[in-house]
Amino acid sequence: MTLVMLGLAILAIGFGMLGSPAIVRAWESSILQRIDQIKPAPPGTIVFTGASSVAYWDSLATDMKPLRIINTAFGGAEYSDLNGDLERLVIAHRPAAVVVYAGDNDLAAPTRKTPQSVTNDVRRFVQGVHAKLPDTWVYVLSIKPSHARWGSWPQMKEADRQIQEYLRTQDRAEFIDVATPMFDAHGDLPHDLFISDGLHPSAKCYAIWTSVIKPVLLKRFGPSANTSLSSATQQ
Numbered sequence: 001m002t003l004v005m006l007g008l009a010i011l012a013i014g015f016g017m018l019g020s021p022a023i024v025r026a027w028e029s030s031i032l033q034r035i036d037q038i039k040p041a042p043p044g045t046i047v048f049t050g051a052s053s054v055a056y057w058d059s060l061a062t063d064m065k066p067l068r069i070i071n072t073a074f075g076g077a078e079y080s081d082l083n084g085d086l087e088r089l090v091i092a093h094r095p096a097a098v099v100v101y102a103g104d105n106d107l108a109a110p111t112r113k114t115p116q117s118v119t120n121d122v123r124r125f126v127q128g129v130h131a132k133l134p135d136t137w138v139y140v141l142s143i144k145p146s147h148a149r150w151g152s153w154p155q156m157k158e159a160d161r162q163i164q165e166y167l168r169t170q171d172r173a174e175f176i177d178v179a180t181p182m183f184d185a186h187g188d189l190p191h192d193l194f195i196s197d198g199l200h201p202s203a204k205c206y207a208i209w210t211s212v213i214k215p216v217l218l219k220r221f222g223p224s225a226n227t228s229l230s231s232a233t234q235q
Helices: 002-018 021-036 079-084 115-132 150-167 203-221 223-234
Strands: 046-050 069-071 097-101 137-141 173-176
Touching: 079 115, 097 203, 115 137, 115 150, 137 203, 150 173, 173 203
Parallel strands: 046 069, 046 097, 097 137, 137 173
Antiparallel strands: none
16 A cells, blocks of 8 residues: 555656656756757847747748748747746847737636736747847737637636737737737637637638737838838938
8 A cells, every 4th residue: 555655646746746846847958958059030020929829820931921030939938937948938039029929828717827827928038139129129929719728718818918918018019919810700710710628820811810819910010111211311
């Protein structure tokens, strides 16, 4: 009986460790090492960072052309993770802008986080970027709805509201709503916007996101915007 109890205790400890922050951080480190290999970014580069919805966006660089993009997102990321590794994920690349997507994992059940705590983490992210890169624009993507996490959508929607309200008070920061365009005319969330897991975006969803995000970035960082800025400087 003692041996059985000991065996069960070891298993319990093992399973607990698998979910511990230390183990998760070790898993993240291999991804962050890959990010460290990225060559210095040319001026005008835009960093996309955050969780798997951006990490798995294989067509991102093509979708955002002619903008120059670096993708430092990784699966499972929460805002607290991004804040902890902000130097490698964003600052080191000295981007003209950073586009961030997180909050999805933060508020997925079960969680102790709240819309307010996620908003506070967004505040730390924005302040962290601007402390080192005051001229860099920060674009925060709304948390997306999904069928896999539909039960958490009310919390995510409230977080989106609070985040948007906060960003309205900040210079060089903007909220981009990618959630609303995902719903159809009847207010339903089409299943074909997700791959088979009901969580991660499909190519159709990424096309919608591109149609929302790209015009915002092109207006400020596209070729025509750069030409206008150069002309104004020469006058």
